[in-house]
Amino acid sequence: MRLERIGREPEFSRYMDLKEGWLDRRIFSDAEIYEEELYRIFARSWLFVAHESQLPKAGDFLTTHMGEDAVIVTRQPDGSIKVYLNSCPHRGNKVCFADAGNTRRFVCNYHGWAFNTAGELQGMHEEYCYDEGDIDRKKNGLRQVARVGSYKGLVFATFAQDGPSLDAWLGDFRWYLDMLLDNEEGGTELVGGCIKSVISANWKFGVENFIGDAYHAGWTHDSGCRSMNDGQPFPPIDMENSYHASVNGHGWEFGTEGVGDLFLLGRPKVMEYYEKIRPKMADRLGTMRSQIFGSVASASIFPNVSFLPGISTFRQWQPKGPMQFELKTWVIVNKAMPDDIKDEVTKGVMQTFGPGGTFEMDDGENWENCTTVNRGVVTRHERLHYRCGIGRQIDHDTLPGIVYRGQYNDANQRGFYQRWLDMMEATDLGAMPPRPEPRLTGVAETRDLPGLFAL
Amino acid sequence: MNQTTTLERPRTGATASLEVTHALTQTLYREARCLDDEDYAGWVAMLADDLHYHMPGIETRYRRDKTDQVTDLTRMAYYNDSLDEIKKRLLRLETGTAWSEDPATRYTHIITNVEVEHTDKADEFRVFSNFYAYRNRNERDEDSLIGSRIDIWRETGGAYQLVRRRIILKHNVMLSKNLNIYL
Ligand code: FES
Ligand SMILES: [Fe+2]
Numbered sequence: 070m071r072l073e074r075i076g077r078e079p080e081f082s083r084y085m086d087l088k089e090g091w092l093d094r095r096i097f098s099d100a101e102i103y104e105e106e107l108y109r110i111f112a113r114s115w116l117f118v119a120h121e122s123q124l125p126k127a128g129d130f131l132t133t134h135m136g137e138d139a140v141i142v143t144r145q146p147d148g149s150i151k152v153y154l155n156s157c158p159h160r161g162n163k164v165c166f167a168d169a170g171n172t173r174r175f176v177c178n179y180h181g182w183a184f185n186t187a188g189e190l191q192g193m194h195e196e197y198c199y200d201e202g203d204i205d206r207k208k209n210g211l212r213q214v215a216r217v218g219s220y221k222g223l224v225f226a227t228f229a230q231d232g233p234s235l236d237a238w239l240g241d242f243r244w245y246l247d248m249l250l251d252n253e254e255g256g257t258e259l260v261g262g263c264i265k266s267v268i269s270a271n272w273k274f275g276v277e278n279f280i281g282d283a284y285h286a287g288w289t290h291d292s293g294c295r296s297m298n299d300g301q302p303f304p305p306i307d308m309e310n311s312y313h314a315s316v317n318g319h320g321w322e323f324g325t326e327g328v329g330d331l332f333l334l335g336r337p338k339v340m341e342y343y344e345k346i347r348p349k350m351a352d353r354l355g356t357m358r359s360q361i362f363g364s365v366a367s368a369s370i371f372p373n374v375s376f377l378p379g380i381s382t383f384r385q386w387q388p389k390g391p392m393q394f395e396l397k398t399w400v401i402v403n404k405a406m407p408d409d410i411k412d413e414v415t416k417g418v419m420q421t422f423g424p425g426g427t428f429e430m431d432d433g434e435n436w437e438n439c440t441t442v443n444r445g446v447v448t449r450h451e452r453l454h455y456r457c458g459i460g461r462q463i464d465h466d467t468l469p470g471i472v473y474r475g476q477y478n479d480a481n482q483r484g485f486y487q488r489w490l491d492m493m494e495a496t497d498l499g500a501m502p503p504r505p506e507p508r509l510t511g512v513a514e515t516r517d518l519p520g521l522f523a524l
Numbered sequence: 525m526n527q528t529t530t531l532e533r534p535r536t537g538a539t540a541s542l543e544v545t546h547a548l549t550q551t552l553y554r555e556a557r558c559l560d561d562e563d564y565a566g567w568v569a570m571l572a573d574d575l576h577y578h579m580p581g582i583e584t585r586y587r588r589d590k591t592d593q594v595t596d597l598t599r600m601a602y603y604n605d606s607l608d609e610i611k612k613r614l615l616r617l618e619t620g621t622a623w624s625e626d627p628a629t630r631y632t633h634i635i636t637n638v639e640v641e642h643t644d645k646a647d648e649f650r651v652f653s654n655f656y657a658y659r660n661r662n663e664r665d666e667d668s669l670i671g672s673r674i675d676i677w678r679e680t681g682g683a684y685q686l687v688r689r690r691i692i693l694k695h696n697v698m699l700s701k702n703l704n705i706y707l
Contacts, residue, residue, distance in 0.1 A: 166584065166586075167583075167584055167585045167586050167589070168583035168584045168585065168696070169583055169585065170585050170586055170589045170591075171589070172586075260598065260599065260600055261591075261596070261598065261599040261600065262580075262581045262582075262583060262593070262599040262600030262601075263581070263583060263600065264581040264600050264602065264698070265696065265697040265698065266697065266698045266699075266700065266701060266702070267697060267698070267699050267700065267701065268701045269701070289623065291619065291621040292616045292617075292619040292620075292621040292622035292623070293616060295615065295616070295619045295621070296612055296613065296614075296615035296616035296619065297612060300615075300619075335612070395697060398600075399600070400600060408598070411598070412597075412598060415598070415600065415604075416604055416605075416609070419600065419601060419602065419603070419604065420605070420609060420612065420613060423600075423601075423602055423703070424602060424698055424700075424701075424702050424703040425602050425603060425613070425702065425703035425704070425705075427612075427613055427616045429702060430616075430622070430624055430702045430703075430704045431622065431623055431624045433624075433701030433702050434623075434624040434701065434702075435624075437701065
């Protein structure tokens with residue numbers, strides 16, 4: 070798509086110096102910067118729109134947002150997935166008001182224009198009012214996104230005609246994603262339902278928290294951890310054997326002890342389950358990834374999806390203005406899990422990371438106050454400190470991405486804002502530098518790539 | 525727990541006596557006062573050992589869509605808790621490090637539309653009610669949660685204990701940042 074704003078003089082680099090490790094507070098509340106984010110980031114990124122398991126049958130649909138644009142995601146009779154604007158080409162009314170369901174068509178409430186699940190205009194109420202030549206049905210369907218792709222169950226869409234393929238967009242991050250999406254035969258599914266809440270904070274605070282902020286966990290969530298685990302405090306962090314890994318703005322921070330996040334979930338049966346499948350996981354993903362999975366860890370996919378591998382919350386931070394986002398949360402489980410384990414995971418997630426969860430309750434207020442206080446006219450000109458661990462970058466034989474040693478680090482956050490800057494300034498997405506040069510080469514099947522498994 | 529009276533529309537459903545209705549209405553008010561005062565020990569004392577406390581997450585769906593969003597316990601829920609699980613959540617407040625609870629949130633639960641019915645069991649009553657729960661904290665942080673409840677209360681030794689509760693919040697997007705409240 071052509072976006073008239075792109076190509077204007079970019080000057081976003083003045084909002085940060087990532088080599089020095091600081092950010093300008095204005096990016097968290099300024100209305101103009103937010104408007105540019107909608108154009109430059111949300112209208113051009115690959116955005117998560119659905120998990121394939123939410124749309125098992127032809128005619129299944131769900132509604133969501135790409136940035137602030139309302140879209141419908143539908144399963145087609147041929148098994149493919151289409152994504153188009155939830156907005157009628159006649160006067161723009163919403164054509165679907167449900168969160169999810171199954172249908173043969175969408176009929177607009179205003180004048181009765183009817184669309185099939187491919188988004189094509191099929192007919193309308195009192196069609197005789199249009200004369201020959203007034204309307205070309207082919208040109209008046211629901212506006213399709215430019216591209217749809219999926220990676221191991223996660224469906225992404227983008228409004229950008231050109232720019233990187235989904236595989237290139239995810240890049241080496243697929244090596245990490247496989248720990249969530251492919252740790253057991255059959256892959257994953259989302260548990261039924263979606264819980265949405267509203268947090269009056271800038272969307273980036275949610276993303277950056279999950280992308281790398283292990284540091285806040287032991288302090289912010291001391292009460293959550295103790296409540297779920299008979300008063301026991303957070304497991305200690307091993308700064309030698311824990312890492313930040315950043316790829317194209319995505320990030321995963323993790324330990325290698327294998328049990329930390331499973332412990333925080335507070336469900337011993339889930340812990341036992343993963344211990345049982347861990348040898349198989351090692352066959353599947355290699356020893357190192359089988360030891361990373363379940364550790365104290367958190368991750369985000371650029372720009373606005375996050376999850377906790379092991380705790381199994383999966384979430385999206387939907388922007389609603391510079392100072393508000395809607396948080397959509399799901400529970401992600403392995404398809405192969407027996408029902409009682411799925412139930413345990415679901416209950417565990419809702420007791421920790423649902424809106425009433427013992428961890429979740431202490432996060433929102435931090436992000437809201439970071440957002441509102443940063444907005445003060447004097448305050449907004451003070452820099453924020455993002456230097457933690459800035460000297461700890463390493464080369465690692467096994468771990469792809471830009472890797473830093475020590476889980477307490479701002480490295481992934483810096484990687485995220487670097488990509489934010491790349492996209493805010495890029496006229497041509499194809500010219501954005503890979504961060505870093507990929508090791509995996511354009512292959513969707515990343516599970517068994519040789520040369521990556523030696524611990 | 526399966527032996528317990530279900531929340532579904534009653535087979536008997538006869539309205540309880542004025543006396544029982546009064547006693548249970550007072551019980552609901554006392555429960556609300558415990559919650560408003562953060563007297564969680566007092567609240568837990570009103571909960572039965574076989575408690576099931578459920579608040580399903582409900583998506584907006586078309587009328588023709590028959591997905592069971594209320595009684596299907598495998599779906600996502602704000603609460604889907606046993607007594608032990610409620611107690612685990614409450615432990616957070618005792619740690620002294622629940623930062624977002626200090627300063628304290630100010631709560632008011634308004635309970636209305638109380639109806640009490642007999643069930644198939646002489647000692648268990650089905651109680652319908654509506655709630656308006658208001659929260660205010662710090663300077664001007666506020667929200668309102670409105671919805672309905674169906675409960676089963678069991679008479680034990682002159683007092684009543686909550687055995688089952690299903691809470692239907694009337695939000696789609698919950699218009700608040702968290703749910704540090706019981707309804
Ligand atoms: S706006 Fe949709 S039919 Fe007129
Ligand atoms: Fe957190």
